[in-house]
Amino acid sequence: MSDQEYVRIENVSKTFYVKNNRIDALKDINLTIAKDEIVSIVGASGCGKSTLLRLICGLEREYEGALSINGHKLNGPSRGVGVVFQEHRLLPWLTVEQNIYLAVNHLPKSEKKELVAKYLELVDLPGTENFFPHQLSGGMAQRVAIARALVSNPRILLLDEPLGALDALTRKNMQKEILQIWEKDKITMIMVTHDIDEAIFLGSRVIVMTSRPGTIKRDITVPPSMAKDYTDPEFIRLRNEIYHEFSL
Numbered sequence: 001m002s003d004q005e006y007v008r009i010e011n012v013s014k015t016f017y018v019k020n021n022r023i024d025a026l027k028d029i030n031l032t033i034a035k036d037e038i039v040s041i042v043g044a045s046g047c048g049k050s051t052l053l054r055l056i057c058g059l060e061r062e063y064e065g066a067l068s069i070n071g072h073k074l075n076g077p078s079r080g081v082g083v084v085f086q087e088h089r090l091l092p093w094l095t096v097e098q099n100i101y102l103a104v105n106h107l108p109k110s111e112k113k114e115l116v117a118k119y120l121e122l123v124d125l126p127g128t129e130n131f132f133p134h135q136l137s138g139g140m141a142q143r144v145a146i147a148r149a150l151v152s153n154p155r156i157l158l159l160d161e162p163l164g165a166l167d168a169l170t171r172k173n174m175q176k177e178i179l180q181i182w183e184k185d186k187i188t189m190i191m192v193t194h195d196i197d198e199a200i201f202l203g204s205r206v207i208v209m210t211s212r213p214g215t216i217k218r219d220i221t222v223p224p225s226m227a228k229d230y231t232d233p234e235f236i237r238l239r240n241e242i243y244h245e246f247s248l
């Protein structure tokens with residue numbers, strides 16, 4: 001196993017049966033993701049993006065093919081995988097600190113307190129330990145959700161439309177913040193998004209999927225030298241190229 005093949009997905013297919021209907025949610029997926037890489041996944045609704053994430057975090061245990069992380073075959077939910085969903089899923093009756101504690105409940109209180117402070121600092125929310133979720137903006141709540149996902153030091157962070165519920169401006173700011181978090185605390189990230197700009201901005205690669213059956217249509221490398229600027233001509237060219245994949 002090399003760091004280039006940190007996540008290895010080989011010939012993975014996942015079929016659901018609903019009454020007599022067969023749904024090929026994923027078919028012959030082959031994908032490798034390097035350690036500390038950020039990969040974006042885009043595709044039309046129903047092309048199997050969430051199913052793929054559920055497989056990687058071990059929630060879907062029945063599938064064909066082979067899936068491994070760091071050379072270890074996946075069999076069951078993994079503590080080494082953090083997940084951030086579109087909704088922050090913070091418990092409303094617990095404070096920010098208590099919500100984050102839940103992810104590291106087994107540790108002594110002093111250690112938990114230190115970790116919470118460290119990760120709130122990382123997501124740029126120092127001093128918000130005693131806030132309740134309703135006292136946070138949407139962007140702040142999502143940053144707490146990211147802190148909660150990172151506090152247990154996962155090997156991989158899965159993000160399923162993490163910014164989908166935010167307004168356009170907050171969303172753009174959060175994209176920058178996610179990159180800053182990644183720069184400070186390198187981690188392998190796999191992100192599903194419906195936003196092509198976001199996919200390019202955050203990803204080193206953009207995986208374009210098709211539906212019924214869910215397959216990988218394109219695996220596009222974002223040139224590392226490209227400016228993280230939505231108005232940059234190269235950025236626009238790439239956006240058009242990916243957009244074209246959807247309209248074919």
Ligand SMILES: Nc1ncnc2c1ncn2[C@@H]1O[C@H](COP(=O)(O)OP(=O)(O)OP(=O)(O)O)[C@@H](O)[C@H]1O
Pocket residue numbers: 016017018023024025043044045046047048049050051052214
């Ligand atoms: N538990 C399930 N039982 C039956 N069919 C399922 C189940 N989960 C997903 N599917 C089907 O598998 C296909 C892929 O679903 P999935 O949720 O992975 O798509 P998606 O790309 O994440 O969609 P969206 O962008 O709308 O969230 C869909 O046709 C869906 O109906």
